[in-house]
Amino acid sequence: MSESVTQTALIEDCLAIMLVSDQICEAFKEVAQDHANFAQFGSVTDISAGFPVQLLEKYRDNWDSHKKPEEEIGFRSAPLVPKTKPESILAFVLGWLCHRAxxxxxxxxxxxxxxxxxxxxxxxxxVNNSKTPEPYRTEAYDKRAKGLPASASISSGDVQELFQVIQQRLLIEMHTFVPDVEDIEGWLDRLHAKYQERAAYMDNYAEAVMNPDPAKVQQLVTDMNFYDDEDAIIQLAQAIRQGRKPSQETIEAAFAAEPGSSYAKALKEGFGNLRNASVFFSGGIESNKLNKLLAV
Incomplete structure (x- = not known):
């Protein structure tokens, strides 16, 4: 389920909780603070892969010595921030730990x-938020939505056109394709078909964003208990998105509380994975114990 808004949001929330927790080592916090976008690439890796734990083991001793010299590593979607290869790898592993959840x-x-x-x-x-999740204009998604007048001038067609432009720019940027030189025409045909498939999906997604079917929202989101504001760990994540710094007691209570919704369960597991990996990175447990905790 890589490359989804849900995946992106979960990694953001897991790392945000991690940054305010006293149970996390400074190396993790430093990387998450400076290279959070790079962590999103952790979602492209198979969750059964064991090498991320091996990478943690490689870098946990004398971490500071691995950060020299700096070099620019990244992509447009994860900007070229000066960082060492180990910093990029550690950010990637943090994302993978959340991706598993x-x-x-x-x-x-x-x-x-x-x-x-x-x-x-x-x-x-x-939507229309720099920090905090708030109701937008579509009551189908939030019963407390009050409506924003400016949004009435934006149609799903406008959003579809925006998505098409973004996809075209991303394709131009992705210059590392390795074509099948034995069948270049077939390769181009398959690439075009994949692009068309993705474009059709994004058109439907734009419609779901701007003009959702209330019955489908009820069936696919609400009835499935996907996200519940009453979950303690979701309330914690929301508070952090709003710029508040919770106490350690609040963090521990939210982590200990039994989650109800799917998103809360993933958030609890993801943060738990980060905590366990931090203990390992700090020398508190060995790799076989971490693998057992992660069920790798």
Whole structure:
């Protein structure tokens, strides 16, 4: 379920809780603070892969010595911030630890269910918000929505056009394709078909964002208990997004509370993975124990 709004939001929330927790080593916090975008690439790796733990083991001794010299490593979507290869790798591993939780609890049953949940979180966490999740304009997604007049002038067609431009720019940027030189025409045909498939999905996603079917929102989001504001760990994540710094007692209570919604379960597992990995990185446990805790 990589490359989804749900995946992106979960990694953001897990890292945000990690940054304010006293149970996390400084190396993790430093990397998450400076290279959070690079952590999103952790979602492209198979959750059964064991090498991320091996990478943690490689760098946990004398971490500071691994950070010299600095070099620019990154992509447009994860800007070229000066960082060493070990910093990039550690950020990647942090994202992978969160990605495991997403795969366990948030993998959609169908493409449509994933699309509607992405649209829900897009409204809930990102639209017209620099920090805090607030109600937007679509009552189908939030019963407390009060409506924003300016949004009435934006149609799903406008959003579809925006998505098309973004996709075209990303394709131009991705200059590292390795074509099949034995069948270059077939390779181009397959690339075009994949692009068309993605474009069609994004058109449907734009419709789900701007004009959601209330019945499908009820069926695919609400009835499935995807996201619940009453979950303690979701309330914690929301408070951090609003710029508040919770006490350690609040963090521990939220982590200990039993989650109800799928997103809360993933958030608890993801943060738990980060805590366990931090103990390992600090020398508190060995790799076999961490693998057992992660069920790798």
């Amino acid at each position: 997403a795969e366990h609890h948030l993998k959609p049953e169908t493409a449509e269910s994933g699309m509607y949940r992405d649209a829900f979180l897009f409204h809930r966490l990102y």
